[in-house]
Amino acid sequence: MYIIQQLINVLQLGSVYALIALGYTMVYGIIRLINFAHGDLFMVGAFISFIVATYLKLPFIPTLLISMTAVAMLGVSIERLAYRPLRQAPRMSAVITALGVGLFLENLILVFYPYPQSVPILLPTIVWNLGGISISFLQVLIIGLSLFLMLILDLIVRHTMVGMAMRAISLNKTIVPLMGVSVDKIISITFALGTGLAAVAGVMYSQAFPVIDPYIGILIGWQAFICAVVGGIGNIRGAMLGGFILAAVQIMVVAFLPSTYRDFVTFTLLLVILSFRPYGILGKPSMEKV
């Protein structure tokens, strides 16, 4: 019973990690940029859902859609304004810009909401009790919606023209435009998809943990980044796997060892994984072209 309950906790936390990690990995896979503003876009997603639900009093599904659209648009604008001018610049410049964008978003929200805010609960708080195991409707929804979105994303990347273009850009950015594919357009679509997923994660997260502040994206952003790296950065299935691995280790350490050991054991294990698989579990070694 106990272990099943903890496994449900793993699935819930892992789904959130995986959704955010997907955004990191997609952007990295295509333009080789670690978008450190990604965790803050997740935070903005949570805040937009808070604003929409509090002031417009909309139900869950419109709130989710508005938040996704708004954050996807924000993601595309950030790419257009902050990253595109730096595409030919050294990679370090782009990473520093990403950190700057993240700080900008945090402080922007901080101007309006300096105190932690309470998010209205939009979903029915049903808790099923199955022989000593508690499962809430929210948990089922988070896990179900995440898996569904990951499946859709996997289909898009593997079986559509846009997806093919994405994979092609990821392999060779110089040749693709010669084939008549607009690189800018594909990169914009990638940002829209990645940040839209971060917004979904933000909305679900703020429903599960309904006290939000402008800094919630930092810690979870770092953790999702680690998931992406462990799974193999640039690899979409790797990001999902990484998300569930990190959640499983974190929760199982707490479940069976003193909880103080959690971060120590977790990150030691991740270092061990990376020392055996430096490109991540599903990552492939790639040659740096000179």
Next chain:
Amino acid sequence: MRKTLVISLVAMLTIMSMVLVGCKSSAGLTIPIGVNAELTGDIPAVGASCKNAALMAVKEINDAGGLDIGGKKYTINLLIEDDGGKADQSVSVTQKLISQDNVVAVIGPNASRYALPAAAIAESSKVLMISPWSTNAQLTIDPKTRQPMKYVFRACFTDSFQGQVVAKFAMNTLGAKKAAVLYDVASDYNKGIADVFKATFESLGGQVVGFETYTTGDKDFSGQLTKIKQSNPDVIFLPNYYNEVPLQIQQAHRLGITVPFLGSDSWGSQELIKLGGKEVEGDYFSTHYAPDIATPVAKKFVAAYTTAYGSVPDDIAALTYDSFGLLFEALKTAGKVDRQAVRDAMAGIAHYEGVTGNLQFKEGSGDPIKSAVILQIKNGKFVYFATANP
């Protein structure tokens, strides 16, 4: 140009000296008392409450004709200084009060980070200092000798006392035999209280069945809470800040945990109720003082403060008022206006009924033996529930 400057300077000095002389001559016998408060800087609200309560305490005495010491009436000359929310300014202001203004005692600073450096000055100058609000255990301990300081006192309880209070409350009032704790291992305050709670609860014959940690910034506590649920505690202690507690309680409820939750004075912000809503209803926490507390002393203070300043006094105001009360008591007992005599009288106060409860000092420690109050959250308000004696 130069001439005007000189003339205006001379005029200013003349006026200032007239004012100063005027003060001295009109007052008869006076006692200078210093206040060192955080009037500007990062926590000006703390300094403002402290200043308000200080002015009120002194006005009450002066309006009544002064303090009766050894058969003579003395009026209080209150000197309020600003430490600017800086440790170095806190030191220089304390030095100024002691050596230039010749105060008999200094009240404040409130926050531990400014009170600790000021305490070293008070101790070496052999002048009584009372901090209303600094709960850090180190305040009254000499950092070099590790011995208790002789001249530094406080009006509040210490962090470790709070852990004991909650443990005793859980066992004696709530009848808990098994308790679980979830705390932020990365924060001194939370960790300190959690450790003391565990030690006390176990020494009373209880069992701490869960002692789980997280780190600052975590939002998902499901792993720890599932483990705590498995151990089947009677109460759960959460000595954490008001922005995290609502999440912890809510997640516990979703996992089917129905036992009462306990907290410490870090819960004492209206934000807790705003963020927690119905989830925190019925839970308890310990703190310094309750505005609705039923003692006549407290009622009188709350009423007077509310009339004077238009707001309900917070715990800083109440503790500042008590600091002055203690000092007046010590002055009366000493029977003369003498720094050493006042300090000795202060250390020997065996019973003082203050706004924040009954206080007592034992020779050899500047920490009062005093009660804490337990508040319950009822209908979205903090309501006085019980007084926990040490």
